[in-house]
Amino acid sequence: MLVLLLLVLVLGLLGVVHWYVWRRLVRDVTVPGSPARGAGTAAAVVLPLLSLGALTAGRAGAPFWLQSALAWPGFLWLAVLLYVVLALLVGEAVRPLLLRRLERRAAAGTPVAAPPRDRTAVEEPHPATVPAAPAAPAPPAGHAAAAPADGADAVAPVADPAPAPAPGERGGELGRRLFVARVVGGAAAGAALATVGYGTYGVLRGPRVKRVTVPLAKLGRRVHGYRIAVVSDIxxxxxxxxxxxxxxxxxxxxxxxxxxxxxxxxVDGSVEDLGPAAEPLARLRARDGAFFVTGNHEYFSGAEQWVDHVRELGLRPLPNERVELSGFDLAGVNDVAGAAHGDGPDFAAALGDRDRTRAAVLLAHQPVVIHDAVRHGVDLQLSGHTHGGQLWPGNFLADLANPTVAGLERYGDTQLYVSRGAGAWGPPVRVGAPSDITVVELAAKSA
Incomplete structure (x- = not known):
């Protein structure tokens, strides 16, 4: 029941957000009945449906080709939606300022009214606007010309032209509002598209290398400078x-x-669909090999099958296991999402009986297990999961759910390093949280 209520709230929120975007980017900037309004209204209906399809196709077991067809437009629209809404909210503050400025300019450009004219004065009609009256026939001989009636003008009065609408009248106001709506809407759409475009380029270009030195008190001098390439969230x-x-x-x-x-x-999918995409991992080269621990998305995708598959590719899984390397212990624990499948983290199995005089490095997908790592005497925990927030201002939300969002921090005698990850979930876009592969260099304090 709670899940259903949450789903209704999320769908309702999406509906309100899309109505707001339609109002500002379609209704306020187009003419009723125009092709532009029809196309914009259709897009406001189709795009959210594509996004819902992208979010649910994998869980619903849709064919992989259909998942791919829905993913690009559906997920990219979610990123555009986020930044166009943020830009439009900024525009709400700018909109009244622009309107007042235009009103002042219009008022300053109003011509000064001419003084009232004397209606008894004789006016000469402009030859270009008033046709000349036909000549009156000459009076018969012996008759005097008829005099004009008392009080009548000698020349028929000319009607005054209709006055131009004043700046504050309805027509001028509507024109200004339409102009401001188009300026603000166009700027918001342009800013959102530019932001998403640059963020997409950053993901498709690939992660950049970061280098971090981590001193460990228990690390022997002979392994000073040992380098671990940390990659998460592919x-x-x-x-x-x-x-x-x-x-x-x-x-x-x-x-x-x-x-x-x-x-x-x-991964975000089954071995059957994504096995070929993972094959290049077999070409990873390192002196002591490549190791793997599960994340929460593996449990959405068939964790057991993926553990077997990465083993076939030459990586060594560490499902609540430890291996003794020259100079330190390397341990791994399953992700906390595995608990729902009877396959959660087991720190006792991975670390319970080890020699605590040796340095210990722990691979754990989520930073939230850092307190378990502290209790078990881990010197360094390597994690991912947060994506660094991926899409600003998502870093503030990630900070609420994780002890560390990105980078190196100390918890008691344990240090935690969190990578921003090498890929992206959902929209293939990163804003304010560039993807990375981190080379962690271990340093002996006695060196």
Missing amino acids: HLGPILGRAHTQRIVDTINATQPDLVAVVGDM
Whole structure:
């Protein structure tokens, strides 16, 4: 019942938001009955339906080709919608200022009224506007010409032309409002499209390399400078496919790491649909190999099948397991989403019986398990999940749900590093949170 109520609220909110966008970008800037208004109204109906289709097609088991067809327009529209609404809200503050400025300019340009004319004065009609009257016939001989009636003008009066509408009259006001609506709406749409376009380019270009040095008190001098390439949130799916994976693999291999850590949310779909897209991961190169832990999206996509598949690709899964490397222990725990499938994190299994005089590095998809890591004496936890917020101002929401959104922070004797991730979920767009692959260099404090 709660889920149904939440769904109704979300759909209602989407309906209100789309009505607001239609009003500002279609109704306020077009003429009733025009083709532009018809096209805009149709788009206001079709685009949200495409977005709902993109969000639900995978869960509904739709064919992968249909998921891909819906994903591009549906997810991109969600990103455009976010920024066009933010821009329009800014425009609400600008709109009255523009209107007042136009009203002042119109008032300043009003001609000064001419003084009232003497209606008894004789006026000469302008030859271009008033036709000359036909000549009156001459009076018969012996008759005097008839005199004009008392009080009558010698020349028939000319009607005054209709006065031009004053700036405050209805016609001028409507014109100004239409002009302002088009300026504000056009600026909002342009800003949103430019923002989303640049954010999409950033994702499709591929992640950039970050380098972070992390001192560990228990790390031996002989492994000082050990490099771990951390990649999270690749999100292979209907939009990001094999080419995206290959860019990531090439970027990682170019750093020549000692170890690769794939920290969850690698996929958004089944092995059957995305197995070929993941194949380039088999070409990862590192002295001590590549390791993998599940993220929450693996549990939406068949976690058990993906764990088996990454093993076939040459990566080593660490499902609540630990491996002793030269100089430190490397452990991994399943994602907290696995608890709903009887496959959640087990810190006792991964870390319970280890030698605590050795440094320990933990791979865990979500930063929220940092407090468990502290209790089990972990020196460094490597995580992802947050995407750094992905779409500003989403970083503020991510900050409410996670102890660290991005970067390195200390919790007691444990340090936590959170990557922004190498891909994107939903819209293939990042704004204010560029994708990254991080080379974490371990440093011995005694070195």
